Amino acid sequence: MLVVGAGGAGLFAAMYADEESPDDLDITIVVKKLAGKSGCTRMVQGGYNAVLHPDDSLEAHYRDTVEGGKWINDQELAWTLIENAPTVIRKLENDLGVFFDRDEDGYVHQKPFAGQSFDRTVHKGDLTGIEIMTKIRDELLTRDVTFLEETRAVDLLTHDDEVVGCVVLDMRSGEFEVITANAVVLATGAGATMYRISTPALEKSADGQAMAFRRGVRLQDMEMMQFHPTGLLAGDTKLTGGVIEEGIRGAGAHLYNTEDERFMSRYAPEEMERATRDIVSRASYQEIMDGRGTDRDGVLLDATHLGTDFVEETFPGMTDRTRNVGQDLSEQPVEVSPTSHYHMGGVTIDGNCRTELPGLYVAGEDAGGAHGANRLGGNGVVDSTVLGKQAGQAIASEVRDREPAPYDPEQVEAIITRVTAPLDRSDGADIYELRELLEETMWEHVGVVRTEEKLIEGIDEIRRVRERLDEVSVSGSCQYNLEWNEYMDVENLSLAAEMVARSALYRTESRGAHYREDYPTRNDDRWLANVYVQRAEDGMHIWDEAVEFSRLTPDEEEGVAAAPPEREHADEG
Amino acid sequence: MTKTTFTVHRYNPETDSEPTFESYDVPTSESTSVLDGLFHIQETIKENLSMRFSCRQGVCGSCSMEINGQARLACQTPVSELEGEITVRPMYNLPVIKDLVVDMEPFFDSFAEIEPSFESDELDEETDPAVVKPDSDERQVIDPRTDCVGCGACYSSCSIADENYLGPAAINKALTLVKDSRESRTEERLERLMDADGVWSCHVQGECTQSCPKDLPISEGIQLLKREAVKHGVKQRLFPSD
Ligand SMILES: Cc1cc2nc3c(=O)[nH]c(=O)nc-3n(C[C@H](O)[C@H](O)[C@H](O)COP(=O)(O)OP(=O)(O)OC[C@H]3O[C@@H](n4cnc5c(N)ncnc54)[C@H](O)[C@@H]3O)c2cc1C
Ligand code: SF4
Ligand code: FES
Numbered sequence: 001m002l003v004v005g006a007g008g009a010g011l012f013a014a015m016y017a018d019e020e021s022p023d024d025l026d027i028t029i030v031v032k033k034l035a036g037k038s039g040c041t042r043m044v045q046g047g048y049n050a051v052l053h054p055d056d057s058l059e060a061h062y063r064d065t066v067e068g069g070k071w072i073n074d075q076e077l078a079w080t081l082i083e084n085a086p087t088v089i090r091k092l093e094n095d096l097g098v099f100f101d102r103d104e105d106g107y108v109h110q111k112p113f114a115g116q117s118f119d120r121t122v123h124k125g126d127l128t129g130i131e132i133m134t135k136i137r138d139e140l141l142t143r144d145v146t147f148l149e150e151t152r153a154v155d156l157l158t159h160d161d162e163v164v165g166c167v168v169l170d171m172r173s174g175e176f177e178v179i180t181a182n183a184v185v186l187a188t189g190a191g192a193t194m195y196r197i198s199t200p201a202l203e204k205s206a207d208g209q210a211m212a213f214r215r216g217v218r219l220q221d222m223e224m225m226q227f228h229p230t231g232l233l234a235g236d237t238k239l240t241g242g243v244i245e246e247g248i249r250g251a252g253a254h255l256y257n258t259e260d261e262r263f264m265s266r267y268a269p270e271e272m273e274r275a276t277r278d279i280v281s282r283a284s285y286q287e288i289m290d291g292r293g294t295d296r297d298g299v300l301l302d303a304t305h306l307g308t309d310f311v312e313e314t315f316p317g318m319t320d321r322t323r324n325v326g327q328d329l330s331e332q333p334v335e336v337s338p339t340s341h342y343h344m345g346g347v348t349i350d351g352n353c354r355t356e357l358p359g360l361y362v363a364g365e366d367a368g369g370a371h372g373a374n375r376l377g378g379n380g381v382v383d384s385t386v387l388g389k390q391a392g393q394a395i396a397s398e399v400r401d402r403e404p405a406p407y408d409p410e411q412v413e414a415i416i417t418r419v420t421a422p423l424d425r426s427d428g429a430d431i432y433e434l435r436e437l438l439e440e441t442m443w444e445h446v447g448v449v450r451t452e453e454k455l456i457e458g459i460d461e462i463r464r465v466r467e468r469l470d471e472v473s474v475s476g477s478c479q480y481n482l483e484w485n486e487y488m489d490v491e492n493l494s495l496a497a498e499m500v501a502r503s504a505l506y507r508t509e510s511r512g513a514h515y516r517e518d519y520p521t522r523n524d525d526r527w528l529a530n531v532y533v534q535r536a537e538d539g540m541h542i543w544d545e546a547v548e549f550s551r552l553t554p555d556e557e558e559g560v561a562a563a564p565p566e567r568e569h570a571d572e573g
Numbered sequence: 574m575t576k577t578t579f580t581v582h583r584y585n586p587e588t589d590s591e592p593t594f595e596s597y598d599v600p601t602s603e604s605t606s607v608l609d610g611l612f613h614i615q616e617t618i619k620e621n622l623s624m625r626f627s628c629r630q631g632v633c634g635s636c637s638m639e640i641n642g643q644a645r646l647a648c649q650t651p652v653s654e655l656e657g658e659i660t661v662r663p664m665y666n667l668p669v670i671k672d673l674v675v676d677m678e679p680f681f682d683s684f685a686e687i688e689p690s691f692e693s694d695e696l697d698e699e700t701d702p703a704v705v706k707p708d709s710d711e712r713q714v715i716d717p718r719t720d721c722v723g724c725g726a727c728y729s730s731c732s733i734a735d736e737n738y739l740g741p742a743a744i745n746k747a748l749t750l751v752k753d754s755r756e757s758r759t760e761e762r763l764e765r766l767m768d769a770d771g772v773w774s775c776h777v778q779g780e781c782t783q784s785c786p787k788d789l790p791i792s793e794g795i796q797l798l799k800r801e802a803v804k805h806g807v808k809q810r811l812f813p814s815d
Contacts, residue, residue, distance in 0.1 A: 033627050033633075034677065037633045037634060037635055038628075038635070042628065042632055042633055043628055043630070043633075089702075090700065090701070090702060094693060094697055094698060094700055094702060094755075095693075097755065099705075099715060099753075102704075105704070106704035106705050106707070107702075129632070130719075131719055138689035141684060142688060142690040172671075201628050201629075201633065235602055235604045235605075236602075236605075238606075238608060238609055238612060238629040321630070324606070325603070325651070326602070326653065475621050476621040480670060481621060481623075482621065482624070483619075
């Protein structure tokens with residue numbers, strides 16, 4: 001079994017597969033960076049939603065999730081997440097030794113997050129991700145699992161429409177290798193980094209989604225990209241886009257435009273800055289696009305009226321972060337912008353992470369469906385760990401005896417020729433410029449607020465980026481060559497970007513994270529549906545299918561009241 | 574914008590017999606970090622430099638390197654905090670792969686050696702998590718030590734670190750397990766830590782604590798473990814059958 005990616009989804013898949021099948025399953029994990037020290041699960045600050053308290057219920061967590069997702073979640077998949085979350089929390093604490101924070105009475109502490117009808121977010125301070133990833137890495141170090149670090153998966157190998165393995169590149173030596181496998185799990189964490197301003201780890205570039213697409217697997221709801229309202233703007237530092245946690249708005253911080261106006265009064269006069277993520281993101285984006293933003297295209301987040309000491313004591317991490325870039329949250333307004341954060345869309349899977357392609361499993365942020373049009377804070381790490389578990393267990397029981405067919409050397413050859421082409425060219429296009437062009441295009445044309453005209457222009461521009469990839473040249477040898485890796489990243493990112501833009505053009509309504517200025521309302525009559533995209537002879541085939549309400553049905557009243565009640569606390573994650 | 578000179582360790586094992594140091598002029602502002610400077614060299618000056626990074630916000634511990642002689646996280650080191658020219662080289666005590674990238678294997682091997690996986694006789698996936706008071710002694714000792722990002726800065730700055738000594742970070746990890754009342758393998762672990770290359774190798778120079786970007790009380794942790802090890806040793810002598 002081959003696991004691609006070592007975030008929450010990848011490592012959980014490996015651990016559970018090993019547990020179910022300790023003796024007769026070889027498990028190899030390839031990871032683009034270091035194992036457990038890369039990806040976004042590591043970066044989780046806020047926490048993990050799970051029903052542990054007797055006064056809470058799986059049904060309540062489920063309803064919050066489906067209402068939050070604006071009713072286009074895959075209902076069975078969402079249920080799988082919610083049902084398994086408490087088991088995974090117990091696994092983390094009792095088997096892996098994770099130490100979550102405690103109430104004074106010594107029980108696991110659960111804090112409130114936005115969109116929840118019960119305080120159910122389990123956490124370890126605001127470094128929950130480090131704790132989880134360190135412990136699972138420690139666990140796997142003592143098991144019979146092979147880690148190939150700084151090894152990137154390049155493409156899947158298929159035979160008669162079955163997955164038989166993967167071509168990987170050892171980035172340190174620059175050598176390609178074929179790994180054959182009974183099953184491959186893609187867990188590369190999607191590519192919210194396709195936007196100019198974004199929160200995730202830098203190496204995430206939709207590799208898994210692009211690999212699946214190239215082999216004809218369908219993806220869904222790719223237009224659903226979640227933006228977090230307050231990414232720090234700090235000029236050309238790579239820290240730009242990093243999250244200033246929403247708790248600070250919960251605590252009473254204000255947002256201003258450059259005309260000194262608390263602009264939320266125009267967009268959400270009652271909730272003001274405490275309105276939900278999508279509303280605040282949209283308002284800020286509009287101000288910036290209308291020319292009332294700062295020189296760096298941001299708005300101002302002001303917490304100074306709360307008192308220097310209060311801000312410093314309550315949000316030490318955030319204060320530090322701003323000081324590091326020459327701004328000081330406790331003493332001055334800081335520049336923020338919406339920042340691309342999480343991809344709800346992804347490969348279509350069933351509750352065991354199976355795709356349409358035998359042998360191919362997808363887990364974590366690479367997969368779509370569980371969160372519908374909007375993910376609740378705290379449900380992301382549930383997604384990666386629970387789906388990892390599902391994939392690992394399913395593989396252990398389903399493919400143990402499957403003999404993969406032989407791979408096709410011509411397919412391997414074609415893959416290697418494609419990705420090494422830029423090394424053979426000189427004086428070609430510059431990959432970093434293309435990356436910037438792609439990110440700008442996504443930001444301007446496929447951003448927080450979308451229109452038909454802009455989307456069409458955006459798609460043209462993305463196509464041009466993709467064509468110009470054929471002119472890129474890369475210097476140096478194959479060994480640890482970051483420029484060459486950037487080329488492979490942009491190739492995948494631009495493919496996923498086109499799926500996002502085309503799906504956004506297709507969905508002619510506004511729902512959750514997807515806002516169309518030309519279709520500003522939610523249209524349940526037409527669009528209680530998922531948008532699918534699949535590779536076709538002439539490019540991308542796009543269609544939609546009605547959501548199956550297998551567990552909960554949106555009656556009219558619920559439909560209208562779908563926005564979760566606004567709460568006054570942290571909404572991180 | 575001002576200009577800052579970055580002098581960077583370059584080494585390509587394919588072509589170079591010896592490492593060299595190259596200098597680059599990098600435009601910097603108040604918000605520029607050392608990692609940003611390196612990105613500038615990579616993306617704008619087009620030097621095809623090899624370095625390691627992931628989160629760019631001090632969480633993954635991937636970007637540690639020696640900056641003006643001190644092991645630090647490049648993404649968490651503002652250029653404005655340093656004076657004059659900046660010299661960056663790979664971490665000490667670890668083999669260099671290329672330019673600024675080191676092989677972390679020896680550092681992580683010592684984690685594997687302390688058997689870092691948690692084991693409990695009483696708890697499992699079916700049981701409720703243990704009740705542990707936040708102000709209990711174990712939490713007080715464990716909490717500050719779980720923020721370790723595995724960056725290796727402590728290892729780079731330790732004059733004793735080599736493939737034999739377990740090293741500061743692994744020993745601190747062991748302490749979090751030894752102190753954990755839920756854990757069942759305390760005695761076994763203490764045995765291992767009492768070996769010559771365990772806690773007793775530490776000469777208490779304290780460089781590790783100074784360089785830790787997460788301010789872990791590392792040196793103090795090693796001393797705490799020495800005490801635990803002594804207690805364990807005495808107990809073993811008095812009650813050998815245990
Ligand atoms: C700053 C931040 C804060 C967050 N806070 C929260 C929170 O509080 N609560 C919550 O629920 N969610 C939160 N999230 C979301 C959450 O982190 C993600 O939902 C989840 O971690 C995704 O897990 P994953 O396993 O799918 O991917 P990741 O954890 O991102 O892992 C991806 C892995 O794939 C590897 N990889 C990528 N491409 C390749 C390739 N081609 N070959 C090999 N390996 C590859 C990467 O190196 C990495 O190891 C946050 C996200 C961010 C960015
Ligand atoms: S103890 Fe500190 S310096 Fe050492 S690896 Fe952990 S975070 Fe880095
Ligand atoms: S890049 Fe993650 S700690 Fe610096």
